[in-house]
Amino acid sequence: MGAASLISSPLLMAEQLDVEKDTLKFGFIKLTDCAPIVIAKEKGFFEAEGLQVEVVAQPNWKQLLDNVITGELDGAHMLSGQPIAATIGFGTKAHIVTPYTLDLNGNAITVSNAIWEGMQENDEALQSDTPPHPITADSLKPMVVEAKEDGQKLPMGMVFPVSTHNYEFRYWLAAAGIHPGMYTSTDLKGFTDGDIELSTTPPPQMPATLESGKNVAYCVGEPWNQQAVTKGIGVPVVTNYDIWKNNPEKVFGVTKQWADENPLTLIAVTKALIKAGKWLDETSADGSLVNREEACRILSQPNYVGADFDVIKNSMTGFFYFQKTDKRPMPDFNVFFKYNGTYPHYSDGVWFLTQMRRWGQITEAKSEAWYHETAKSVYLPDVYRKAADMLVAEGALAASDYPSAEYDGYKPATADFIDGVSFDGKQAIKYLNSHKIGNKDPE
């Protein structure tokens, strides 16, 4: 607390940047991972940088992106895939860039009670109040096959075509041999060849669609999985932490034009976001997250996420309810700063690009170099580094809190995926070809 209040005092601040624009408007979607933006505002981190920021809820991802492009918003809380997709022109085309990743992990896949019972029948190990994790889609497959034989494709939901949820859900299904469907130049819904039908549903409507049977499973961020548990309509079976450990989730995005016109403002915003991320991940000596409860209380205000404090608290304070009886410690369910998580790694961009190609959102084969060029045109580690260096000079950040200057932007190769396939960001096409289901390209 002492350190935090020192940071938030502008009187003790070193230099404020000479920002080009000091009154800003940022958009967000009502999900708990908008926290860094909200916290930077409510805890005065933006103000410490001399910025007066208004934070406005947006009805959906499409509208949010449109508002950023038209200039109605200066910047926004975006899905990691959104700046990339906009830049390469899948969906609305606009050059969007990001200097800051807002969080890691934070999603889960929830199945309806009926599907859960079926999965339990197919796998005895699941017949427990606290089944062993991670749960794969293997026990789901027989039901998919059965439904398909009856001429039916099980309907499932994710939040947006270029959302992390879409790629994670597809990854989880494909890892068990369930074909989630391909996008083609004529099929923009991504149903082609699929064993199931994975379609878009806005997050707040997820529980309602599960209840009505419009979806039998969904992948979404919080608080919508915990809400399924609270309401007793479904069971979260796997979090994206288990699908890909510490995967990038949301980013802070602005248009390239805005970034070019307001370079110092962007650095100032990034500074405030870094401080907010650090504040959110602050732990006490025994490792418990000290500021999360306050963060939940702020987020539960109706103008922010607005869900009940208790519901938000369920997932944000280091625990996760898989069933009412199954509360597990998940200290890394939401990561806002640790593990260099907020740094804009090029390898993150490459991963999303490989998934877009894997599922056919990118319709033609691309060269290896294209993957890296595209990632480099979207992610702005230079801005992050400038902001972080300034914070180090001000004593608000330790040099060990972010990658050193020699770092090339590619995380080391990792096999921390549910199917154990290894991902090396430097070898995009080789990674693409290492999957059983999905597009493959000549190397």
Add this chain to the structure above:
Amino acid sequence: MKLLSKIKYPLLKLIDISGFKVLDPPVRLMYGEEPEKQVRDILRYMLLPIVFVLACVVVWNVAGPKHKTKSGEVPTPSKVWTAAQDSTRFKNRENEKQAAFLVEGEVREQELARVKAELLKLEESAANLKAQSAEVTLKGQSEMDAKILPVKTRLDELKATLKLAKAARKEELVALADKVSQGSASGESLIALVEQDAAEYEKEKARLKSINDELDAIRDNPPAAVKKAQLDSNKIADEVQHYKKRIDYLTTGNRSMKVESAKEKELTAAAALKTSATGADALKQAKAVVSNRKKATSTLEQEYPRAATIYWQTWRSVATVFVGFVLAAAVAIPLGIMCGLNRIVMACLTPIISIFRPVSPVVWLLIFQIVIGAFFPDPDEHPLFRFMNHDNNPLAFLKTNPAMIFSACTVAMCALWPALVNTALGVSAIDKDHLNVAKVLRLGFWSRLFKIIIPSSLPLMFAGLRISLGVGWMVLIAAEALSSSDGLGKFVWDEYQNGSSQSFANIILACFVVGIIGFALDRFMIVLQRMVSFDDGSSTA
């Protein structure tokens, strides 16, 4: 007394014009006019309706909670009232924070001391309540565990027996199947046994489910005391948070403090400039002076970024609907007059009117977003928004933005038709004698228009405008929900997205606010309509 009797008829006339006929009998009774009839009328047309409405509220109160959905039960009137109070509290908090942001000098220090003292008290009771809540929760948990335990044991026992039964049945099946393959039993019997096994399995599942449901019911209903303690503790923790934020706004976030600090830095830099040893240092200090000077002036103009409250959103909706309505009237009345005067114009416009009138507002909104959006490539710099949001503009509080224009245009597009059609009808229905007189008097076009055509078509025109305003208000709420233009529509949509325990009550609250304002707008139009009508206007009530 004389004055009183003097205003009787004007009063009655006012009641008549405003359309509140219900108030007529009590006024007449006050003057002692036919007391028996008046009392009878009051009973019939005033008390009975009131009783009926109260009965509806009672039915709502009783029936609402009976309908349980997965999103909670239908809120009772008292819950909606609580939601209204919470909305007001939210507004008051915004006011307090704004005041804290703006307050200066000694008042700020007094206020700071006061808020700090209150915070201390609050924190104390918050800590108490939290401890209490933890205690109650613990107790409640053990109570629940005690309730769950026997059911759970039953469940485990049942699971064990069922497992045995299942294994036994499987053995039986395998044995019979072997027999069938050896030819010592008929295939039919095996099929029957398989069917029987499936039926048994279904039954077992149902039994398990009923016990599981029992468990869920216990888990879903923690003792009331636990819920209450948690709510109380949450509420006060919320208040503590608010006070802390207020202190922020009174200290580091305060506008005058920020200006002060920039000025101080400017002075320090200016002093350092004088003693600077090197050219580079001097340049750096000079730059610091300039940037801090700039900062001090720009900070002076900063406003408190208010969060949207239902009060503000109501104002914005009303403003948007009026903009849309005026746009609609500005197009509809001239067009309608032209249609009424000239049958060729009418024939030309009829297909357009017939095709576009039934189009849904949602479609118009999307079209306007695309078409009109192109006019505002950079909303911050557009002269319209700069004018509307200028600090000296009294309407700046509405925060006009492109989304508001889209919504207003959608309202205009949908509200256009009733006014247009009615105006055309009014104009074409003018008494031929009037027009002949005009001809005889050799009146020019403009005098004919303003002396005869418009005055005689006014009643129908206003009837059309009244329908237009009603349509516009209904359309607006949908348009706002979709376009995320601030207003009641967005309030409803945001609440739906929040999905908190209070969202349902807030949506019903918005329903009342929308209804009451719609009613007020309609009354407003009725008054206008009656004021321009030659007859008593009773036919349009």
